[in-house]
Amino acid sequence: MHSQAAAVHPEVHNPALLHHFAEPQQQRDAASLGMWIFLATEVMFFGGLFCAYLIYRIKYFGDFAAASQTLNAALGAANTVVLICSSLTVVLAVWAAQHARRTMLLVSLVLTIILGFAFLGIKADEYKEKFELHHVPGASFQFQKSIPGHPDQMANPQHAQIYFALYFIMTGLHALHMIVGIGIFTWLLYSAWRGRFTPEYNTPMEIGGLYWHFVDIIWIYLFPLLYLIDLHK
Amino acid sequence: MSEHSSSSLVTYVGIWAALIFGTILTYFAARIDLGPFNAAVALTIATTKTLLVALFFMHLKGASEKLLKLVVISTVFFLLILLALSMADYGTRAWS
Amino acid sequence: MAIENPQPERVNYLNKEYGIGSWLLTTDHKRIALLYLISITFFFFIGGFFALLIRLELLTPAGDLVQADTYNKLFTMHGQVMVFFFLIPSIPAVLGNFLVPMMVGAKDLAFPRINLLSWYIYVIGGILMLHCMATGGVDTGWTFYTPFSTAFSNTKVIEAGLAIFVAGFSSILTGLNFIVTIHRMRAPGMTWSRLPLFIWAHYATSIIQILGTPVIAITLVLVVAERSLHLGIFDPKLGGDPLLFQHLFWFYSHPAVYIMILPSMGVVTEIIACFSRKRIFGYSFVALSSIAIAVFGFLVWAHHMFVAGISVYAALVFSLLSYAVAVPSAVKVFNWTATLYKGSIHYDAPMLYAFGFLGLFTIGGLTGLFLAALGVNMHVHDTYFVIAHFHYIMVGGAVMGYLGGMHFWWPKISGRLYPEGWARLAALIVFIGFNLTFFPQFILGYVGMPRRYYQYPAEFQVLNVLSTAGATILGVGYLLPMIYFLWSMRYGKPAPDNPWNAAGLEWKTASPPPTFNFDQEPVVTWEAYNYEELDAPHREEVPVAG
Numbered sequence: 001m002h003s004q005a006a007a008v009h010p011e012v013h014n015p016a017l018l019h020h021f022a023e024p025q026q027q028r029d030a031a032s033l034g035m036w037i038f039l040a041t042e043v044m045f046f047g048g049l050f051c052a053y054l055i056y057r058i059k060y061f062g063d064f065a066a067a068s069q070t071l072n073a074a075l076g077a078a079n080t081v082v083l084i085c086s087s088l089t090v091v092l093a094v095w096a097a098q099h100a101r102r103t104m105l106l107v108s109l110v111l112t113i114i115l116g117f118a119f120l121g122i123k124a125d126e127y128k129e130k131f132e133l134h135h136v137p138g139a140s141f142q143f144q145k146s147i148p149g150h151p152d153q154m155a156n157p158q159h160a161q162i163y164f165a166l167y168f169i170m171t172g173l174h175a176l177h178m179i180v181g182i183g184i185f186t187w188l189l190y191s192a193w194r195g196r197f198t199p200e201y202n203t204p205m206e207i208g209g210l211y212w213h214f215v216d217i218i219w220i221y222l223f224p225l226l227y228l229i230d231l232h233k
Numbered sequence: 234m235s236e237h238s239s240s241s242l243v244t245y246v247g248i249w250a251a252l253i254f255g256t257i258l259t260y261f262a263a264r265i266d267l268g269p270f271n272a273a274v275a276l277t278i279a280t281t282k283t284l285l286v287a288l289f290f291m292h293l294k295g296a297s298e299k300l301l302k303l304v305v306i307s308t309v310f311f312l313l314i315l316l317a318l319s320m321a322d323y324g325t326r327a328w329s
Numbered sequence: 330m331a332i333e334n335p336q337p338e339r340v341n342y343l344n345k346e347y348g349i350g351s352w353l354l355t356t357d358h359k360r361i362a363l364l365y366l367i368s369i370t371f372f373f374f375i376g377g378f379f380a381l382l383i384r385l386e387l388l389t390p391a392g393d394l395v396q397a398d399t400y401n402k403l404f405t406m407h408g409q410v411m412v413f414f415f416l417i418p419s420i421p422a423v424l425g426n427f428l429v430p431m432m433v434g435a436k437d438l439a440f441p442r443i444n445l446l447s448w449y450i451y452v453i454g455g456i457l458m459l460h461c462m463a464t465g466g467v468d469t470g471w472t473f474y475t476p477f478s479t480a481f482s483n484t485k486v487i488e489a490g491l492a493i494f495v496a497g498f499s500s501i502l503t504g505l506n507f508i509v510t511i512h513r514m515r516a517p518g519m520t521w522s523r524l525p526l527f528i529w530a531h532y533a534t535s536i537i538q539i540l541g542t543p544v545i546a547i548t549l550v551l552v553v554a555e556r557s558l559h560l561g562i563f564d565p566k567l568g569g570d571p572l573l574f575q576h577l578f579w580f581y582s583h584p585a586v587y588i589m590i591l592p593s594m595g596v597v598t599e600i601i602a603c604f605s606r607k608r609i610f611g612y613s614f615v616a617l618s619s620i621a622i623a624v625f626g627f628l629v630w631a632h633h634m635f636v637a638g639i640s641v642y643a644a645l646v647f648s649l650l651s652y653a654v655a656v657p658s659a660v661k662v663f664n665w666t667a668t669l670y671k672g673s674i675h676y677d678a679p680m681l682y683a684f685g686f687l688g689l690f691t692i693g694g695l696t697g698l699f700l701a702a703l704g705v706n707m708h709v710h711d712t713y714f715v716i717a718h719f720h721y722i723m724v725g726g727a728v729m730g731y732l733g734g735m736h737f738w739w740p741k742i743s744g745r746l747y748p749e750g751w752a753r754l755a756a757l758i759v760f761i762g763f764n765l766t767f768f769p770q771f772i773l774g775y776v777g778m779p780r781r782y783y784q785y786p787a788e789f790q791v792l793n794v795l796s797t798a799g800a801t802i803l804g805v806g807y808l809l810p811m812i813y814f815l816w817s818m819r820y821g822k823p824a825p826d827n828p829w830n831a832a833g834l835e836w837k838t839a840s841p842p843p844t845f846n847f848d849q850e851p852v853v854t855w856e857a858y859n860y861e862e863l864d865a866p867h868r869e870e871v872p873v874a875g
Contacts, residue, residue, distance in 0.1 A: 020437040048547035165560035224275035228263035322643035
């Protein structure tokens with residue numbers, strides 16, 4: 001529901017206002033709700049993977065622990081810190097757009113993109129290591145390790161392969177979303193540089209930010225679930 | 234309808250610090266043997282971090298309408314249904 | 330000879346611009362609805378063609394028309410095309426797209442360009458599916474069960490999976506657009522309790538599209554990954570569980586059937602109110618039952634897996650929940666019936682379809698309860714009983730609702746009246762053809778004929794022949810509206826703004842509507858289904874049939 005503003009003052013017309021909306025607030029609210037609903041679909045999209053992961057982790061806990069401990073938890077933690085910092089730079093960028101602080105806006109956007117690439121760089125390094133250890137599922141998969149806490153018991157390679165399949169699909173899908181996010185923020189950087197965002201109109205910044213934070217949230221769950229199984233053993 | 238919801242810069246940095254702290258906590262808690270509670274602790278911290286990001290960074294807290302919170306809660310509810318009812322099968326197969 | 334409109338033609342959404350570019354680049358929700366209409370009708374015929382071949386094969390007990398592998402492809406592609414490329418989009422993408430903005434009093438959907446994008450995504454998915462079918466097809470059944478689909482089938486599983494993955498995004502975007510439009514774009518005075526129940530039904534449908542479709546999307550990703558890389562996620566030989574696929578698949582595919590039926594229920598509600606000249610009995614119950622169906626629909630999926638190997642305790646839980654999900658549907662049936670009681674009933678073609686829906690959906694729904702009973706399920710699972718059950722709902726319910734809606738709103742969409750006599754005849758033919766096709770299948774399933782078999786014991790032949798005969802009649806019934814709708818676009822009588830004297834904002838504007846729907850933004854001060862007010866000045870007149 002919106003006010004009668006447009007009917008009363010038909011000549012008031014923000015150039016960013018699309019014709020089928022009556023006023024900017026309505027357009028902004030629609031964009032925001034639209035992005036949140038899109039994020040809901042993303043939650044369910046990743047949710048299916050979390051479901052598969054949950055079931056197999058319970059079923060093959062020892063094998064999953066063994067496989068998980070071949071990952072570098074410190075790197076995973078570092079990546080978590082990288083993403084958290086990038087969420088801060090995003091929120092600062094949105095604030096800057098709302099308060100017409102051009103330099104802060106551009107710097108924050110650049111930092112966000114750099115942090116995004118940093119995340120992907122660390123990920124690529126991790127993937128490379130997995131490839132070298134033949135932990136990539138498929139024809140050349142090899143896995144020989146004992147179950148943490150049970151040095152006499154070898155982990156089942158087939159079950160470990162399931163772990164790595166889910167690891168690569170989940171982190172790969174996440175990385176794909178990061179790449180899209182970097183693309184979005186590159187476009188936002190360009191738009192900000194062109195002066196497109198003002199305190200009255202910065203909706204793309206807001207909803208781009210929502211997307212980025214969501215990608216961060218997914219990683220917040222991926223990190224402990226994938227990297228930190230039975231680390232005390 | 235939501236207005237321009239934004240917290241102060243100090244709040245943002247404070248939340249950021251809490252998130253960093255949570256990450257460090259998660260990492261070191263994983264190295265302590267908490268028996269069956271390791272996963273629960275890790276997930277609790279992760280959920281807390283998620284709530285901080287959603288409420289403050291994604292401006293859910295400032296939203297004047299309940300609608301966005303309803304969207305989030307409904308989504309989480311159905312995700313939990315997927316997990317819980319699937320586990321209702323897997324968890325009880327050994328019983329028969 | 331074409332009947333020209335004696336008045337100079339007003340500018341409307343159809344004649345505002347001409348040329349293929351103005352259609353392929355349109356952001357007008359009404360034009361996009363027509364783009365969808367053409368595409369889904371095309372796929373309806375493809376799916377129908379496969380059905381025809383299936384029924385021809387089943388005329389004789391022996392497998393003599395096609396080979397077994399081919400038959401597997403026929404029923405698979407019939408199911409995939411009908412479910413993903415016809416039923417799921419049908420009412421929402423055609424009638425929903427056309428009417429949702431108008432019914433809430435808006436100029437367009439919240440995101441018109443995303444609306445157009447959703448059509449292009451659908452078309453891309455459709456082209457992928459066509460290519461898949463043309464280059465060998467799929468034989469896994471529309472359900473893609475593993476490990477056959479991931480490890481053993483020699484057909485184009487990956488391509489079909491990708492096609493459906495793509496089409497799923499079209500569905501998601503449509504649902505997203507509807508939810509935002511209904512929340513944010515309602516005209517002044519259009520409160521939630523004044524919304525047409527068609528809107529409530531589409532709102533509930535959109536919730537399912539948003540929450541469910543992504544799960545089948547990721548499931549198809551996993552199938553493609555498993556098939557390409559032999560990961561073991563669904564392969565028992567590698568430690569995987571085939572039932573995990575079924576859990577993930579049915580988590581979407583059960584709510585999907587509510588995507589297919591809820592919009593049809595919304596259509597039927599509008600039709601019954603109009604042709605009984607009465608406010609729907611129990612408005613809030615009908616509105617909330619749509620939401621309840623959406624919510625409960627997510628809780629019952631493993632009733633497709635009772636004999637697949639899930640734990641008996643889980644089966645008990647899902648059986649109980651499946652009984653619960655029937656309650657809101659039953660509420661609707663009671664409310665429709667109560668609306669008819671002491672109504673002033675008119676038997677125009679849309680109402681005939683609504684009556685058909687009432688009876689056939691009730692039978693389909695009740696047989697669903699039979700299937701939800703564990704003991705009965707053991708006996709009739711994977712038989713023609715199941716096939717009859719879901720066709721009663723999908724065809725007897727959803728498709729009849731779709732046809733009823735197309736007739737009801739055709740004057741609004743095209744600006745022309747369809748020939749009422751032919752329409753009533755077609756409705757009757759559809760009803761007779763439908764029952765002749767599918768009722769024998771209940772019996773066939775009960776006496777033991779399995780589904781997906783191309784040969785059967787000789788004693789089942791009579792029932793199969795009846796079913797095929799019915800399918801032919803049904804086909805004729807479907808062709809007739811196609812012919813006379815097209816005919817009416819050139820030769821039909823021009824339609825007035827509100828030929829049915831129906832309630833609803835869409836009837837307060839021209840037929841066909843102008844591009845931005847209303848000359849002036851409506852301000853709503855009346856309740857929904859205000860038929861008493863609408864009929865007050867005409868009470869002395871005898872209502873005229875079309």
